[in-house]
Amino acid sequence: xxxxxxxxxxxxxxxxxxxxxxxxxxxxxxxxxxxxxxxxxxxxxxxxxxxxxxxxxxxxxxxxxxxxxxxxxxxxxxxxxxxxxxxxxxxxxxxxxxxxxxxxxxxxxxxxxxxxxxxxxxxxxxxxxxxxxxxxxxxxxxxxxxxxxxxxxxxxxxxxxxxxxxxxxxxxxxxxxxxxxxxxxxxxxxxxxxxxxxxxxxxxxxxxxxxxxxxxxxxxxxxxxxxxxxxxxxxxxxxxxxxxxxxxxxxxxxxxxxxxxxxxxxxxxxxxxxxxxxxxxxxxxxxxxxxxxxxxxxxxxxxxxxxxxxxxxxxxxxxxxxxxxxxxxxxxxxxxxxxxxxxxxxxxxxxxx
Numbered sequence: 001x002x003x004x005x006x007x008x009x010x011x012x013x014x015x016x017x018x019x020x021x022x023x024x025x026x027x028x029x030x031x032x033x034x035x036x037x038x039x040x041x042x043x044x045x046x047x048x049x050x051x052x053x054x055x056x057x058x059x060x061x062x063x064x065x066x067x068x069x070x071x072x073x074x075x076x077x078x079x080x081x082x083x084x085x086x087x088x089x090x091x092x093x094x095x096x097x098x099x100x101x102x103x104x105x106x107x108x109x110x111x112x113x114x115x116x117x118x119x120x121x122x123x124x125x126x127x128x129x130x131x132x133x134x135x136x137x138x139x140x141x142x143x144x145x146x147x148x149x150x151x152x153x154x155x156x157x158x159x160x161x162x163x164x165x166x167x168x169x170x171x172x173x174x175x176x177x178x179x180x181x182x183x184x185x186x187x188x189x190x191x192x193x194x195x196x197x198x199x200x201x202x203x204x205x206x207x208x209x210x211x212x213x214x215x216x217x218x219x220x221x222x223x224x225x226x227x228x229x230x231x232x233x234x235x236x237x238x239x240x241x242x243x244x245x246x247x248x249x250x251x252x253x254x255x256x257x258x259x260x261x262x263x264x265x266x267x268x269x270x271x272x273x274x275x276x277x278x279x280x281x282x283x284x285x286x287x288x289x290x291x292x293x294x295x296x297x298x299x300x301x302x303x304x305x306x307x308x309x310x311x312x313x314x315x316x317x318x319x320x321x322x323x324x325x326x327x328x329x330x331x332x333x334x335x336x337x338x339x340x341x342x343x344x345x346x347x348x349x350x351x352x353x
Contacts, residue, residue: 002022002023002025004023005028006027006028007023007028007029007030010031010033010052010054011032012033012034013034014031015036015038017034018041021041021045023045024045024046024047025047026045026047027047027048027049027050028048028050028051029045029048029050029051029052030051031052031056032053032055033055033056035055036057039061039064040063043063043064044066045067046067046068048070049070050070050071051064051070051073052074053078054074054078055076055077056078058075059081061075061082063085064086064089065085065086065089067089069091070092072092072093073086073094073096074095075100076098076099077098077099079101080101081100083100083102083107086111087107087108087109087110093113093114093115093116094114094117095108095111095116095117096118099122101123102119102122102124103123109129109131109133110132112132112133112134114133114136115136115137115138117138117139117140118140119141120144121143122143122144124141125144126146127141127146127149130151130152130155131151133155136158137158138160139158139161140161142162142164142165143165145166146166147166147167147168148170149163149170149171149173149174152173153176156176156179157179158179159181159182160181161180162183162184163184164184164185165186167188167190171191171192174198175199177199178199179201180201180202181201181202181203181204182203183202183204183205186210187208191207191210191212193217193218196218197218197219197220197221200220200223201223202223202224203223203224204224204225204226205224205226206228208232209231212229212234213232213234213235214234214236215236215237219239219242219243222244223245224245225248226246226248228250229250229251229254230251230253231253231254232251232253233255234251234255234256235256237251251274252274
């Protein structure tokens, strides 16, 4: 056991971990969910590089200050924990403090090697400590109490940022974070999304529950692959038709009445799309049905050779409807009920030229 390098004992109601002090070669240890432990023996495990103590009801972590080789530390769910001893762990690259009831996090300003920092669901009122953490690449500050994000302007290496459910009124500083690839700002009623037009590297964007009604300023985000716009006031999603890399789109609970523009997207049929609770849902259901109908379900009658050539070039079912209109009568085809339904729903008057 002395040579053991990885050990997981999570959720076992362990109270006595004195024996662990003899496992001096341990590099990874997970004791999460053991609510009665005294972590004193851990201070002898100086080779530890990864340690998880989530939901252990810890308040005093002074013994962790001896673990100066730690690279990855998780203390999530330990309410009212005093994080002052962490300022000695200067080799930390990843730190997770989700749901710890933190208000004072200034000891973290000394952890300048951090790449990943999780601080969601706390009571943080001031993030000025972030100025010194310029190596951060992933940062979550969701569900906190601060209102000023100016210190974030120094984090030019950030690629992933979560500012969900924070009462921020000025997001202009975000335009300086040109390396952002993933951004979540859901639940903010003061959001002015025009600032995002500068973040052209964005691949994933979550703007749900922000009372947005106009998304035209998202047009420059040509690298977007996933976009979440749920529970807003959006009525027009046509600007998204230009985002050719978009493959996943959610706009549930909006005011959208038509998705015809987005159906022109070159990869529309590969979309993962969710638009429940919108006026346009019925229209889309009909469109999907018609796209599944094979050309062989249409019987051609008395069509000239020229018209047959034209028809063969029409691949989509909507094109078939246009051809019917050119013939001045739907009686020239025995059409499936789905095509008739689409024709009636869209009220097409265009003629195929």
